[in-house]
Amino acid sequence: MKYKKVKRYVILGILFFLPVTFLLLLYPATHNYTPLDIVNEEVHELEGFSSDLEEPVILKDHITVLGFLGSDPVDNNMLALNVKELVYDKFKGFKTFQVVFVSPIGTEDQAKAVREEVSGFENLKYWHFAFGTPDMIRKLYLSLKSDADLKTDLALDDVFIIDRDLNQRGRIDDRTDKEIQNNKPLYSLSGYNGIEVAEIKNKMSDDVRILFTEYRQKRKGDFNTDIRRANDLKK
Numbered sequence: 001m002k003y004k005k006v007k008r009y010v011i012l013g014i015l016f017f018l019p020v021t022f023l024l025l026l027y028p029a030t031h032n033y034t035p036l037d038i039v040n041e042e043v044h045e046l047e048g049f050s051s052d053l054e055e056p057v058i059l060k061d062h063i064t065v066l067g068f069l070g071s072d073p074v075d076n077n078m079l080a081l082n083v084k085e086l087v088y089d090k091f092k093g094f095k096t097f098q099v100v101f102v103s104p105i106g107t108e109d110q111a112k113a114v115r116e117e118v119s120g121f122e123n124l125k126y127w128h129f130a131f132g133t134p135d136m137i138r139k140l141y142l143s144l145k146s147d148a149d150l151k152t153d154l155a156l157d158d159v160f161i162i163d164r165d166l167n168q169r170g171r172i173d174d175r176t177d178k179e180i181q182n183n184k185p186l187y188s189l190s191g192y193n194g195i196e197v198a199e200i201k202n203k204m205s206d207d208v209r210i211l212f213t214e215y216r217q218k219r220k221g222d223f224n225t226d227i228r229r230a231n232d233l234k235k
Helices: 002-031 073-091 108-119 134-142 177-181 197-220 230-234
Strands: 037-040 063-068 097-104 127-132 158-162 168-170
Touching (some): 037 230, 063 073, 063 197, 073 097, 073 108, 073 127, 097 108, 097 134, 108 127, 127 134, 158 197, 168 197
Parallel strands (some): 063 097, 097 127
Antiparallel strands (some): 037 168, 063 158
């Protein structure tokens, strides 16, 4: 009987201390994680753009997923659906987070149809459509670093992460560990292909989470890691 009691206490002790030990091992890593790189600075604000909501859409002081649905938003709704399911749904509880899709003036009805299809019965509080002239949309696109060309209908498969200071975030070095070991040439990731589910799910979603971690640690005073900037590396 005494042996069974001792055995029970030992098992209970292991069950209690094992998770605590695991968390203690993880704790130092939370202060030494790699922050999300700044791949481009001074992204244009949405000045002059109208909104599908009452208030104007502002990028400053928000963490924004920015995309371009072009002159036929309904035809490009797959991009919106992927962002909704794989990114928006994970971060919609954060007040500074938002998804913004831009389209030309005159596409308001199509944008409304896309909102209804994407939302279902949900109120997309942090989801916005912004409307501007073709020139305004091109200028916004040119303020971004992008490996993809804006299509003739002003649509783009890539979506972008913009931080609170209008910096574009991404990965200066997007190589896998195996590619690094094999000395493959460096390549970056400045935009995330919204049509490729794996890229949005495995890369963009994780990168947005890292950015929120950065701001949370800054707020607590725990953030002491320099953020890599593409411009600094070039110099």
